[in-house]
Structures are given as C-alpha cells and as structure tokens.
Amino acid sequence: MRILTLAGRRLAASIPTLVLILIGVFVLLQFAPGDTVDALMAQMGGGDATTAKQLRQYYGLDVSAWAQLGNYLWRLVRLDLGFSAIYGKPVATVIAERLPATILLMTASLSLAFVFGLIFGVVAARGVNRWPDTLISTLGLVFYAMPTFWFGLMAIVVFSIYLQWLPAGGFEDITVGLTGWRRTLDIASHLVLPTLTLGLFYMAIYLRIMRGSMLEVLTLDFVRTARAKGMDETRVVVRHVLRNALLPMVTLIGLQAGTMLGGSVVVESVFSLPGLGRLAYESVIQRDLNTLLGIVFVSALLVILVNFIVDLLYARLDPRITTGG
Amino acid sequence: MSFLKLYFRSPPAIIGLVLLILVLAMAATADWFYPRDPLALAGRPLIWPFSNPRFLLGTDNSGRDIAAQIFHGARISLLIGLVATVISVFIGITIGALAGYYGEWVDTALMRVTEAFQTLPNFILLLVLVAVFGSTITTVTVAIGIVSWPASARLTRAEFLSLRNREFVQAGRTLGLRDAKLIFGEILPNALPPVIVYASVVMAIAILLESALAFLKLSDPNVASWGNLIGAGRDVLRVQWYVSAIPGVAILVTVLAVSLVGQGLNDALNPRLKGR
Numbered sequence: 001m002r003i004l005t006l007a008g009r010r011l012a013a014s015i016p017t018l019v020l021i022l023i024g025v026f027v028l029l030q031f032a033p034g035d036t037v038d039a040l041m042a043q044m045g046g047g048d049a050t051t052a053k054q055l056r057q058y059y060g061l062d063v064s065a066w067a068q069l070g071n072y073l074w075r076l077v078r079l080d081l082g083f084s085a086i087y088g089k090p091v092a093t094v095i096a097e098r099l100p101a102t103i104l105l106m107t108a109s110l111s112l113a114f115v116f117g118l119i120f121g122v123v124a125a126r127g128v129n130r131w132p133d134t135l136i137s138t139l140g141l142v143f144y145a146m147p148t149f150w151f152g153l154m155a156i157v158v159f160s161i162y163l164q165w166l167p168a169g170g171f172e173d174i175t176v177g178l179t180g181w182r183r184t185l186d187i188a189s190h191l192v193l194p195t196l197t198l199g200l201f202y203m204a205i206y207l208r209i210m211r212g213s214m215l216e217v218l219t220l221d222f223v224r225t226a227r228a229k230g231m232d233e234t235r236v237v238v239r240h241v242l243r244n245a246l247l248p249m250v251t252l253i254g255l256q257a258g259t260m261l262g263g264s265v266v267v268e269s270v271f272s273l274p275g276l277g278r279l280a281y282e283s284v285i286q287r288d289l290n291t292l293l294g295i296v297f298v299s300a301l302l303v304i305l306v307n308f309i310v311d312l313l314y315a316r317l318d319p320r321i322t323t324g325g
Numbered sequence: 326m327s328f329l330k331l332y333f334r335s336p337p338a339i340i341g342l343v344l345l346i347l348v349l350a351m352a353a354t355a356d357w358f359y360p361r362d363p364l365a366l367a368g369r370p371l372i373w374p375f376s377n378p379r380f381l382l383g384t385d386n387s388g389r390d391i392a393a394q395i396f397h398g399a400r401i402s403l404l405i406g407l408v409a410t411v412i413s414v415f416i417g418i419t420i421g422a423l424a425g426y427y428g429e430w431v432d433t434a435l436m437r438v439t440e441a442f443q444t445l446p447n448f449i450l451l452l453v454l455v456a457v458f459g460s461t462i463t464t465v466t467v468a469i470g471i472v473s474w475p476a477s478a479r480l481t482r483a484e485f486l487s488l489r490n491r492e493f494v495q496a497g498r499t500l501g502l503r504d505a506k507l508i509f510g511e512i513l514p515n516a517l518p519p520v521i522v523y524a525s526v527v528m529a530i531a532i533l534l535e536s537a538l539a540f541l542k543l544s545d546p547n548v549a550s551w552g553n554l555i556g557a558g559r560d561v562l563r564v565q566w567y568v569s570a571i572p573g574v575a576i577l578v579t580v581l582a583v584s585l586v587g588q589g590l591n592d593a594l595n596p597r598l599k600g601r
C-alpha cells in the first residue's frame with residue numbers, strides 16, 4: 001500500500017511537468033510559419049480570404065494565442081485533444097489508431113533489450129577481461145555506435161531481399177485477411193526486424209550498465225559472506241548479486257522511455273509501421289499542428305506512465321525504499 | 326605526462342584515437358581530394374564501388390560521387406556534432422550550476438524545466454523544432470543542442486551540490502567574492518572534468534540525431550550529410566544497397582571513435598574505475 005502512495009505522489013508531481021511541456025510546445029508552435037488553416041487551404045488548392053476567416057473561426061483560431069492556449073488546456077481536462085483538419089477526424093481517434101503498433105514495438109524492443117542486456121551483462125561480468133567479456137563489450141560498442149535506421153535498412157537487405165525470410169515493412173499482410181492465431185503470427189513476423197532494429201541499440205546500453213553494476217555488487221561484503229558460507233557461484237549470482245545489480249537497469253528503463261519513443265519515429269519510418277512515431281513525422285511534414293500537439297501530450301503521458309511502473313518495480317526490488325522512506 | 330601514459334595503456338582508447346584522427350583527416354583533406362562540389366553531378370548514376378577508378382566508392386542514384394560525399398560529410402558530421410555539443414554542454418552547465426549553487430526555489434524551478442525536457446521524447450521535440458524553425462544547418466545544429474542538455478545539467482548540479490559547502494568555497498565567501506565569481510571561477514573548474522568526459526556521449530548522440538533527421542529528409546538538403554545519402558540510397562536499396570551501406574559505415578566509425586576516446590579519457594582521468 002505504501003508503495004502505491006509513494007508512486008502516486010510521484011505521479012501527482014509529474015502533472016506540473018506535463019502542463020509545462022504543453023505550454024512550452026504550444027508557445028513554440030505559435031512561431032510556426034502558417035497554421036492549420038493555411039495547410040488546409042493549400043490542400044484544397046487555395047481559397048479566398050473570407051473562407052479562411054470562416055475556417056479560422058470554426059477551428060477557434062481567430063482569438064488571441066493565450067485564449068487559444070486556455071481553450072486547449074480546458075479541452076484537455078475533458079480529454080478532448082481537438083480536431084485534425086488534415087485527417088478529418090478527432091486527434092484522439094487518429095492517435096488511438098496509431099498507438100497499438102507503437103506500444104507493441106516498444107514493449108517488444110524493451111523486453112529484448114532488457115533480457116539480453118541482462119544475460120550478456122552477467123556473462124561479461126563473470127568473465128571480466130577475458131574473451132567473452134571482450135567479445136560482448138565490443139559488440140555492445142558497435143551496436144551503440146550504429147545508426148538504428150541504417151541497421152534497419154541493412155537488415156531489410158539481408159533478411160527481406162536476399163534471404164526473403166521476413167517482410168520488409170508494414171504491420172500486417174492486409175491482402176490475405178487473416179484472423180485469430182494466424183493474424184497474430186503474421187503481425188509478429190512483421191515486427192521481428194523493427195524490434196531488432198530498435199532493441200539492439202538499447203541492449204548495448206543495458207549490457208554495459210549491467211556489466212558495471214554486476215562488477216560493483218560482486219565486490220561487496222555480503223557476496224564475500226555468501227561465498228564464505230560455501231554457496232556455489234551460480235547461486236551467489238542468481239540469489240544475491242542479481243537482485244541488487246538490477247536496480248540501475250530498472251532506473252534506466254524510466255530514463256530511456258522517452259528516447260525509445262523518439263527512436264520509434266525513425267524505426268517506424270524505415271519499416272512503414274502505422275505507429276505514433278510515424279504519425280509525428282507525417283504531421284510535421286503536413287503541418288498538422290493540432291495532431292503534433294496531441295502526440296506531444298500522449299508521448300509525455302506514456303513516459304510518465306512508464307516511470308510510474310518503474311517506481312512500483314523499484315520498490316518491489318528494493319524494500320528499503322518503502323520502509324526507510 | 327602520466328595522463329598520456331594512462332590513456333595509451335588501454336587498447337580501445339588507442340583504436341578510438343586512430344579512428345578519430347582518420348575521420349579528422351578525411352574532413353581536413355576533403356577539399357584537396359575532392360575540390361568540386363560533392364553534390365554536383367559527377368558521372369553515370371549507380372556505378373558500383375571499385376568498378377570505375379574515377380569513382381572509388383561508386384556513384385549514387387543521381388550520379389554524385391559517393392567518396393566525395395563521404396569526405397565532405399565528415400566535415401558536416403564533425404561540425405554539427407561539435408557545435409551542438411558545445412551548445413548543449415553550455416546550457417547544461419549554466420542551468421546545473423545555478424540550480425546546484427542557489428538550491429531552494431531556483432533549484433526546484435530549474436529542475437522542473439529539466440524534467441519537462443526529459444519527459445518529452447527528445448526526437449519528437451527535435452521534430453517540432455525543425456517543423457517550426459525550418460531545416461537549415463544552423464537551426465538543425467542549434468535544435469540538437471537544445472534537446473540534449475538535460476543530462477549534463479543534472480551532472481553539473483550533482484557536482485555543485487557536493488562542492489558548494491566545501492572549505493574553499495566558504496573561504497571565498499568569507500573573502501567577499503561575488504556569486505558569479507564563486508560559481509564560475511571557483512566551483513566550476515572543479516565540477517568540470519566529469520561533464521567534459523560526458524560531452525563525448527553528447528557528441529555521439531548529436532551525430533546520430535543529425536543523421537536520423539537527415540535520413541528522414543528533415544535536415545539541410547544542401548549539405549553533403551551522411552544521413553542524406555543513406556536516405557537517398559533507400560530508394561535503390563533493393564539492388565544498389567551500397568549507396569546506403571557506405572555512409573552508414575562512416576557514421577558507425579565516427580560515433581565509435583568519439584565514444585572510445587571519451588571512454589579512454591574517463592578511464593585515464595578516473596583510474597579508480599579502471600576495468601569497469
């Protein structure tokens with residue numbers, strides 16, 4: 001129960017941050033050349049000034065910027081993200097359509113990064129400065145230095161074009177109309193390459209952190225005690241070291257949630273996945289500022305949510321957090 | 326002297342330095358080897374690498390020399406990386422120093438702003454900035470600097486928090502030094518080393534961010550950027566995959582070099598942490 005109160009307090013503290021972000025980005029967008037109506041008129045092939053004026057009135061763009069901001073925040077309280085003139089749908093609907101692909105991609109990549117980062121980190125730390133460590137650390141460095149989109153393109157060349165094992169893009173095969181399990185398998189096969197592309201970069205970070213944190217914990221007194229009791233090495237690592245060494249890894253999830261969401265913009269563009277990141281890119285190209293603001297809001301919300309979950313996990317791993325206060 | 330000795334003791338640091346010198350040499354000799362505009366039409370499009378001695382690395386889909394773009398691209402990447410890093414570290418140090426030195430409400434307010442920047446995915450903020458201010462090389466560089474300062478701000482703040490009540494600062498205060506003099510003249514030099522080492526991470530990220538932006542065709546199209554070339558090569562990926570592959574290797578080598586040198590500096594400056 002205490003865990004929930006603590007994490008809840010952190011959650012409440014993030015509301016001012018969220019408001020700050022929205023105001024900041026809203027003010028920023030006021031500097032953008034042309035508003036939604038300009039973009040809309042350009043799409044319609046031009047129009048006269050009266051139509052533009054009517055449209056501005058319709059979208060509430062005829063009042064001062066501060067009044068617009070007030071209106072926007074008030075609508076947000078009622079969970080109304082406004083209307084996307086470009087897509088002809090409420091922004092909330094547009095985003096809701098794109099959210100599943102991004103969440104799926106992020107969850108898969110994060111799991112891949114976390115699990116393999118952990119395994120490789122442990123293996124590297126146990127063989128420190130011998131060949132497994134050197135090999136893993138070198139690979140980690142290379143994955144870290146590799147631009148993700150480039151890795152994605154090269155993966156397409158190898159696995160989709162040359163070997164023809166996996167599809168090169170898209171979320172699912174819409175021409176066949178699969179249902180049930182077969183559809184799940186189809187989506188999974190479409191997500192293998194994007195997940196690898198996004199996940200390997202973060203795996204490189206996780207393995208480095210895990211290796212460092214393992215090495216640190218292994219020198220602590222309680223490990224020596226456990227060994228002195230005659231416990232075998234595997235048991236020492238699994239039961240005593242791992243739990244303590246995991247803490248920095250869990251912290252990293254919260255810190256990296258934002259960058260990972262940013263990374264999905266590029267990965268979704270490479271693999272033409274209909275996700276939130278690609279939507280952000282499209283709305284920049286089409287100057288759909290209302291949608292862009294909605295994406296900013298939702299992605300900040302996602303990051304806050306991930307951090308909330310991380311707080312809960314953290315308290316579970318380290319009981320001192322809840323008892324010590 | 327001992328610093329150099331410490332640095333050259335680690336093989337990865339030496340490899341990093343060699344790679345960095347290689348990239349710097351490419352940037353320095355670009356005008357000498359390829360005096361023509363790297364974005365100008367040079368020959369038949371899509372010549373494979375090593376098949377024509379005039380175009381060692383072949384040509385891209387619009388007949389531009391890939392080798393020339395790689396050499397000139399080294400300049401752009403290093404320039405954007407360096408300037409964006411300076412901007413980012415400068416903002417980070419200023420905000421972190423003020424927050425750490427004054428504490429209380431200044432700290433709370435500045436940390437709220439830092440938190441806001443960390444909560445908003447940096448690439449999405451970058452997209453917004455580019456959408457608003459356009460994508461010339463100057464705005465892109467400044468935008469990358471603006472989205473990547475929070476980590477250095479936190480690092481500086483932590484250093485300031487641990488230093489601000491030390492004897493030498495109290496002595497300075499007793500002598501009647503002004504705040505500005507205390508912050509920038511006394512505390513900052515002591516807080517700087519970890520931030521400078523961290524700058525290599527910022528630079529690596531800056532180079533990657535620019536290449537990603539260029540790949541999405543949102544960076545300056547009028548400069549020979551490696552990311553631009555990868556984006557162009559995407560259209561002919563099916564057969565002429567080398568157009569995308571070659572500039573990617575260049576980015577990989579550059580980012581690797583910067584990270585390895587940063588790691589080497591870190592190990593040499595903090596010998597305690599050796600082997601981690």
